[in-house]
Amino acid sequence: MRIGTAHETYAQAEALLDTNVQRFWLIAFLILLAAFPFVANQYWVYMACLVGIHIVSVTGLNILTGFTGLVSLGHAAFMAVGAYTVATLEIRVGTPFILNLIIGGLVTALAGILVGIPSLRVKGLYLAIATIAAAVILHFVFANSAFLGGTRGLSMPPATIFGYQIARPSQVYWIILPVAVLSIVGAANLFRTRIGRAFIAIRDRDISAEVLGIPLLRYKLLSFALSSFYAGVAGGLWAYFFRVVTPESFPLIYSIFFLAAVIVGGMGTILGGILGAVFMTMVPEVLKIVVGWMTPVFPNAVQFLSPVRTIVFGALIVLFLLFEPQGLAEIWRRVRRFFHLWPFRK
Amino acid sequence: MDWLFLTEILLSGLGSGALLSLTGIAFVLIYKATKVVNLAVGEMLMMGAYFFVGLFSSQVFPLWATVALAILGGGLLGAVVERALIRPMLGENPISVFMVTVGLGSILVGVVEFIWGADPIAPPNFMPTKPFFIGPAYVSPKIALSFAIAAVVIVVFLILFRYWRGGVALRATATDQGAAYSCGINVPRVFSLAWIAAGMAAAGAGILVGSIGGVSPTMGVFGLSVLVVVIVGGLDSIAGALIAGLFIGAVEALAGTYLGGEYKLLITFGILVVMLMIRPYGLFGTVEIERL
Numbered sequence: 001m002r003i004g005t006a007h008e009t010y011a012q013a014e015a016l017l018d019t020n021v022q023r024f025w026l027i028a029f030l031i032l033l034a035a036f037p038f039v040a041n042q043y044w045v046y047m048a049c050l051v052g053i054h055i056v057s058v059t060g061l062n063i064l065t066g067f068t069g070l071v072s073l074g075h076a077a078f079m080a081v082g083a084y085t086v087a088t089l090e091i092r093v094g095t096p097f098i099l100n101l102i103i104g105g106l107v108t109a110l111a112g113i114l115v116g117i118p119s120l121r122v123k124g125l126y127l128a129i130a131t132i133a134a135a136v137i138l139h140f141v142f143a144n145s146a147f148l149g150g151t152r153g154l155s156m157p158p159a160t161i162f163g164y165q166i167a168r169p170s171q172v173y174w175i176i177l178p179v180a181v182l183s184i185v186g187a188a189n190l191f192r193t194r195i196g197r198a199f200i201a202i203r204d205r206d207i208s209a210e211v212l213g214i215p216l217l218r219y220k221l222l223s224f225a226l227s228s229f230y231a232g233v234a235g236g237l238w239a240y241f242f243r244v245v246t247p248e249s250f251p252l253i254y255s256i257f258f259l260a261a262v263i264v265g266g267m268g269t270i271l272g273g274i275l276g277a278v279f280m281t282m283v284p285e286v287l288k289i290v291v292g293w294m295t296p297v298f299p300n301a302v303q304f305l306s307p308v309r310t311i312v313f314g315a316l317i318v319l320f321l322l323f324e325p326q327g328l329a330e331i332w333r334r335v336r337r338f339f340h341l342w343p344f345r346k
Numbered sequence: 347m348d349w350l351f352l353t354e355i356l357l358s359g360l361g362s363g364a365l366l367s368l369t370g371i372a373f374v375l376i377y378k379a380t381k382v383v384n385l386a387v388g389e390m391l392m393m394g395a396y397f398f399v400g401l402f403s404s405q406v407f408p409l410w411a412t413v414a415l416a417i418l419g420g421g422l423l424g425a426v427v428e429r430a431l432i433r434p435m436l437g438e439n440p441i442s443v444f445m446v447t448v449g450l451g452s453i454l455v456g457v458v459e460f461i462w463g464a465d466p467i468a469p470p471n472f473m474p475t476k477p478f479f480i481g482p483a484y485v486s487p488k489i490a491l492s493f494a495i496a497a498v499v500i501v502v503f504l505i506l507f508r509y510w511r512g513g514v515a516l517r518a519t520a521t522d523q524g525a526a527y528s529c530g531i532n533v534p535r536v537f538s539l540a541w542i543a544a545g546m547a548a549a550g551a552g553i554l555v556g557s558i559g560g561v562s563p564t565m566g567v568f569g570l571s572v573l574v575v576v577i578v579g580g581l582d583s584i585a586g587a588l589i590a591g592l593f594i595g596a597v598e599a600l601a602g603t604y605l606g607g608e609y610k611l612l613i614t615f616g617i618l619v620v621m622l623m624i625r626p627y628g629l630f631g632t633v634e635i636e637r638l
Contacts (some may be wrong), residue, residue: 318449
């Protein structure tokens with residue numbers, strides 16, 4: 001808590017932002033985000049869209065893993081469910097894209113409940129392995145269903161709004177940004193409610209939670225459903241962004257990527273999910289830029305880009321778990337605490 | 347139905363199943379001793395295969411020394427991983443430790459691609475090519491030899507667990523860490539020992555898997571089948587790993603032949619899901635009872 005903020009009501013104590021300074025910076029940041037596509041070039045807008053999609057997805061996984069303590073290695077497969085649902089609706093039905101996104105989320109939530117059913121019987125690592133199994137089975141369905149285009153997948157038209165096509169990244173940005181903001185606000189508010197607190201209780205000790213009168217199966221399934229809803233919406237955004245959905249678009253390593261983003265960002269904090277998504281998406285790009293600088297010195301540096309990315313990806317997971325298990329969110333908190341009293345602290 | 351054909355498929359399935367069993371034992375060893383679920387077991391296997399290929403192509407050592415060095419390399423890898431990554435995570439939430447091994451897997455794949463490139467490498471040809479028959483049924487000589495080697499290694503492992511001091515210490519640690527400590531067993535050293543033994547077993551399996559199917563950075567996928575094997579057999583049961591390995595090997599061979607290659611993973615993971623639903627602790631695993 002900041003110095004000089006005295007809470008007089010419970011509502012104040014529970015507020016997401018407790019000072020006007022925070023509100024000011026948040027609004028300034030949102031304005032910056034809105035201005036972004038007008039000042040940045042194509043490449044950075046493209047990256048921003050990707051980051052936005054990943055933020056939605058990672059926030060979803062954070063609800064499940066960070067807040068409810070259920071590890072899932074099938075998050076990318078859930079995204080695939082959303083992406084396929086949206087692509088099918090867009091191609092065969094032609095409903096408006098907002099509706100498609102919501103239906104995509106709901107269908108994925110159903111899939112999530114199905115996968116979550118073993119979660120009462122098994123937990124921890126067994127559950128993680130069960131979700132790998134679900135991912136393998138879903139991949140098989142996508143690759144072998146003629147309706148979903150088999151291994152070639154589905155190519156879809158761009159989203160349209162009032163007859164106006166949304167095809168380029170700088171246009172899709174305007175779909176992704178509001179959805180990402182909404183999903184973050186939704187998740188942040190979720191943990192001020194009864195349901196969110198029940199999730200946290202289950203994470204901390206599920207048997208104790210049950211003793212306290214939290215129906216485990218219902219809340220675990222609810223967590224799966226919510227998390228998958230996020231994944232489905234993220235998958236839908238993904239589909240509108242890339243406009244081709246194949247079974248190979250969502251491999252197991254993509255699920256590991258989301259879990260890594262949750263860990264690197266900081267499990268069980270909303271800010272952590274955001275930071276993790278941004279960081280893990282940008283690191284490969286930064287590596288690409290570094291390799292670009294090195295090319296004059298080492299002409300064949302480019303061929304080492306992919307292995308170096310793989311190594312750095314693994315090393316980030318390992319190093320964060322070893323040395324900064326609270327993730328980037330904790331680093332952010334430390335930096336902020338330093339500047340609270342700066343420059344008056346001795 | 348062609349019974350001879352069926353027998354041949356079953357035999358080759360059991361042959362590759364023996365490799366699953368061997369890798370499964372590597373997995374179970376680590377889990378028994380340290381309670382770490384090592385998702386990087388497939389990648390450790392891949393490292394063993396690459397050690398072998400790298401040493402073999404340098405042509406410095408005779409074949410037996412190459413094999414021995416590759417296996418020792420696997421053991422060294424296990425020791426380094428245990429000391430550098432797993433020991434500091436002692437007492438942490440099991441899911442964090444599990445994620446460390448996931449990260450490790452990614453690092454190992456990256457290292458292999460960095461040194462040897464992403465393209466598959468043809469395995470060195472040291473296996474016999476003379477056709478091998480059991481009765482009238484033909485078995486690929488590579489698979490028959492792999493089965494024999496895996497069987498011998500597994501028997502050696504079992505004997506070591508039963509009679510060797512280190513093996514007894516390992517079993518004692520697996521049963522009760524605190525009690526093992528108070529009996530004067532150096533538990534951290536047992537942890538190292540388990541990882542070294544597992545690294546060696548995985549490297550040995552990697553050499554065999556590589557010489558049958560080729561060596562590539564995606565070999566780690568073998569680890570997914572091993573995961574199914576240990577879940578079906580029970581995470582902490584060596585006998586379970588043996589039986590489930592042979593079983594999953596046979597099922598994969600049958601599914602691959604009669605349904606098509608893409609069904610292999612589907613069927614094995616289907617078995618995994620069913621197993622998790624009815625017996626989450628596996629065929630021979632210990633039932634965990636959770637108390638507050």
